[in-house]
Amino acid sequence: MEKRELVIIGAGPAGLTAAIYGRRAGLDVLLLEKGTPGGQINITDEIENWPGVKHASGQELGNMFREHAEKFNTEFRDTDVRKVEIREGRKIVVTEKEEIEAEAVIICTGAYFRRLGCEGEAEHIGQGVSYCAVCDGAFFEDETIAVIGGGNTAVEEGTYLTKFAKKVYIVHRRDEFRADRAAIEHALSNPKIEPVWNSVVERIEGDGMVENIVLKNVKTGEVSNLAVAGVFMFVGQAPYDEPVRGLVKAAKGGWIITNEDMETSVEGIYAAGDVREKGLRQVITAAGDGAVAAMSAVSYINEQVHLRSLLMEPEHVVAFFYSSIDGNQVQLSEKALKEAETMGKKLTLVDGYRNGKMVEKLELPGMPTLVELRKGEVVRTESPATLEKVLSFLK
Numbered sequence: 176m177e178k179r180e181l182v183i184i185g186a187g188p189a190g191l192t193a194a195i196y197g198r199r200a201g202l203d204v205l206l207l208e209k210g211t212p213g214g215q216i217n218i219t220d221e222i223e224n225w226p227g228v229k230h231a232s233g234q235e236l237g238n239m240f241r242e243h244a245e246k247f248n249t250e251f252r253d254t255d256v257r258k259v260e261i262r263e264g265r266k267i268v269v270t271e272k273e274e275i276e277a278e279a280v281i282i283c284t285g286a287y288f289r290r291l292g293c294e295g296e297a298e299h300i301g302q303g304v305s306y307c308a309v310c311d312g313a314f315f316e317d318e319t320i321a322v323i324g325g326g327n328t329a330v331e332e333g334t335y336l337t338k339f340a341k342k343v344y345i346v347h348r349r350d351e352f353r354a355d356r357a358a359i360e361h362a363l364s365n366p367k368i369e370p371v372w373n374s375v376v377e378r379i380e381g382d383g384m385v386e387n388i389v390l391k392n393v394k395t396g397e398v399s400n401l402a403v404a405g406v407f408m409f410v411g412q413a414p415y416d417e418p419v420r421g422l423v424k425a426a427k428g429g430w431i432i433t434n435e436d437m438e439t440s441v442e443g444i445y446a447a448g449d450v451r452e453k454g455l456r457q458v459i460t461a462a463g464d465g466a467v468a469a470m471s472a473v474s475y476i477n478e479q480v481h482l483r484s485l486l487m488e489p490e491h492v493v494a495f496f497y498s499s500i501d502g503n504q505v506q507l508s509e510k511a512l513k514e515a516e517t518m519g520k521k522l523t524l525v526d527g528y529r530n531g532k533m534v535e536k537l538e539l540p541g542m543p544t545l546v547e548l549r550k551g552e553v554v555r556t557e558s559p560a561t562l563e564k565v566l567s568f569l570k
């Protein structure tokens with residue numbers, strides 16, 4: 176089976192940034208992408224919030240990210256990843272074509288906005304139909320727009336859009352919103368917001384840009400027109416979490432839970448970008464996550480590879496785990512090493528403070544701890560308070 180150091184799934188802003196950081200740190204990086212590198216931004220014509228680039232189309236920015244990753248010789252492979260599995264402690268990435276073993280995996284598969292599915296929606300994406308208020312709100316300065324939905328996102332983003340638009344209709348299929356009371360009160364007290372109850376969008380119209388939406392009242396059946404320059408759909412967003420569904424811990428809706436180092440609940444598997452549980456899903460936050468995830472993977476791989484050859488592979492090892500931030504333990508470790516040499520015994524020193532994962536893996540009680548391993552299996556441990564205790568362990 177093919178073996179790689181770092182496998183990244185998804186070449187959007189998160190995955191491409193992770194690849195740049197991984198390659199610059201000297202890792203062997205394989206980037207798997209089922210579509211076009213660049214990710215979701217490929218479908219937008221306007222990006223105005225990536226620092227340093229005042230304006231670019233999504234494709235232009237995506238191409239720049241891809242070229243940057245290529246400059247550092249990232250290997251790209253066009254393939255659909257079906258799942259990630261743990262087999263006998265090894266991480267296996269299963270694609271439509273093959274299986275690849277990885278030291279570490281970063282999930283950067285992104286998310287998608289649920290479409291409403293009405294006539295005229297698909298052809299007006301980027302032409303007045305939007306799924307992201309932060310991304311596109313500023314393009315509707317002094318315009319009249321419609322927000323579709325009735326949950327928290329619709330109500331809160333509708334309020335946010337009043338910063339730009341002169342009028343915001345919130346079109347909802349029921350006669351009350353499903354959002355939190357505070358969000359509803361905030362929205363309804365805003366003079367720029369007008370709810371349109373019991374209504375669904377039948378059609379979005381406009382020659383090029385959006386000009387009108389055709390609404391149907393679900394109670395009366397009455398059909399009406401609403402002249403708007405933009406339609407913001409907030410009918411849900413979902414992660415592309417299929418490859419790790421059931422493997423890593425996720426929040427409601429499948430959003431992958433990580434800590435601030437982008438570690439998931441499974442050691443050596445990281446998640447970055449829109450696929451993870453977080454507040455702001457944007458290019459810049461995806462790129463930031465990708466950088467952090469890659470650097471976490473670099474430390475993990477270095478630690479794993481180094482410590483595996485030091486501790487797990489030899490026939491017999493006696494190791495002394497100490498904490499490098501405790502002066503007494505550092506002194507004890509140095510004395511122990513010297514005495515071991517005099518006795519003709521081999522003692523391996525490991526900084527347990529910097530290699531906490533190995534301390535956890537070996538289930539050591541804390542530090543300092545002496546541990547005897549045979550073929551990677553712990554035979555005995557002791558927490559020595561004095562040099563004499565260390566020496567008696569070595570005998």
Ligand SMILES: Cc1cc2nc3c(=O)[nH]c(=O)nc-3n(C[C@H](O)[C@H](O)[C@H](O)COP(=O)(O)OP(=O)(O)OC[C@H]3O[C@@H](n4cnc5c(N)ncnc54)[C@H](O)[C@@H]3O)c2cc1C
Pocket residue numbers: 184185186187188189190207208209210211212213214215216218219221222223224254255256257283284285286288301305306307309310311415418447448449450456457458459461
């Ligand atoms: C219309 C639109 C406009 C937007 N405008 C802006 C904006 O102006 N500014 C801004 O900051 N953000 C904007 N965003 C949001 C931004 O695009 C996302 O936050 C960002 O792309 C997330 O990056 P990501 O790398 O996490 O995921 P994505 O960009 O979604 O990339 C994920 C990649 O993973 C691939 N993938 C998924 N599953 C698999 C699999 N199983 N196997 C292999 N590959 C897989 C996908 O094909 C995709 O290329 C916009 C989004 C949209 C849809």
